[in-house]
Amino acid sequence: MLELRDVSLSFQTSKGTFDHGVHHVLDQVSFKLYENETLGIIGRNGVGKTTMLRIMAEILAPTGGEIVKRPGKTASLLTIGLGHKLDLSGRDNAMLSAMLQGATKSEALAYLEQIKAFSELGDSFEEPVKTYSAGMKSRLGFTTALLTHVDILLVDEILSVGDAEFRKKAEKAMKERMAGDQTVVFVSHSDAQVKSLCDRAIWIDQGKICAQGDPEEVIAEYRASMRK
Numbered sequence: 001m002l003e004l005r006d007v008s009l010s011f012q013t014s015k016g017t018f019d020h021g022v023h024h025v026l027d028q029v030s031f032k033l034y035e036n037e038t039l040g041i042i043g044r045n046g047v048g049k050t051t052m053l054r055i056m057a058e059i060l061a062p063t064g065g066e067i068v069k070r071p072g073k074t075a076s077l078l079t080i081g082l083g084h085k086l087d088l089s090g091r092d093n094a095m096l097s098a099m100l101q102g103a104t105k106s107e108a109l110a111y112l113e114q115i116k117a118f119s120e121l122g123d124s125f126e127e128p129v130k131t132y133s134a135g136m137k138s139r140l141g142f143t144t145a146l147l148t149h150v151d152i153l154l155v156d157e158i159l160s161v162g163d164a165e166f167r168k169k170a171e172k173a174m175k176e177r178m179a180g181d182q183t184v185v186f187v188s189h190s191d192a193q194v195k196s197l198c199d200r201a202i203w204i205d206q207g208k209i210c211a212q213g214d215p216e217e218v219i220a221e222y223r224a225s226m227r228k
């Protein structure tokens with residue numbers, strides 16, 4: 001469905017740091033994402049998990065290698081607060097996101113009441129997003145992505161935010177969607193979530209894939225490396 005072939009990514013940093021101003025985040029990473037699977041990406045802070053999702057969503061272009069995606073397939077990154085237009089209302093932002101994710105105007109209009117209901121934003125749905133708390137923004141972002149259709153859902157740590165009650169509801173909805181035919185790439189620091197939600201896991205460190213396969217086994221290797 002989607003393939004990374006020798007994907008590398010470097011950032012230019014202030015002179016004098018790292019490698020003469022170049023920070024190599026991903027170094028020739030290759031893997032395939034299969035239809036209907038839920039793939040978990042794990043690794044320490046700052047190893048490039050979010051960067052990899054952004055490359056898959058084609059928000060960032062790799063500095064080396066290529067992304068091969070089946071023609072016509074859409075990939076959307078579900079993260080907190082990304083892409084909200086602060087002066088627009090929750091309703092207008094939801095409409096915009098649904099259309100950016102490929103919904104037609106009439107499909108997007110049909111989603112709006114469901115988005116309002118699931119997000120439990122009430123009257124705030126009509127208020128500008130700049131007046132929202134972080135939790136309210138995440139409810140809006142999560143619900144919009146959950147209820148609109150994308151072929152590949154890229155989920156960045158989203159299940160770890162919001163209050164406990166909404167988190168429970170979000171996790172349940174996400175589980176139902178993952179159990180269906182949704183293809184998902186899921187970044188998480190929660191071993192329990194990766195074990196319960198993912199079919200396969202990839203552990204990244206120092207720009208490379210250190211292990212991939214059964215989530216239980218990959219997590220065990222990752223945790224063992226941290227004890228060394």
Ligand SMILES: Nc1ncnc2c1ncn2[C@@H]1O[C@H](COP(=O)(O)OP(=O)(O)OP(=O)(O)O)[C@@H](O)[C@H]1O
Pocket residue numbers: 011012023025043044045046047048049050051052
């Ligand atoms: N725009 C940028 N310019 C320069 N460096 C960046 C930029 N974006 C990310 N980086 C660097 O790339 C590295 C990988 O960042 P990334 O956010 O992908 O890590 P992560 O694995 O998702 O981390 P975490 O688990 O903390 O969310 C980090 O060292 C970060 O500082």
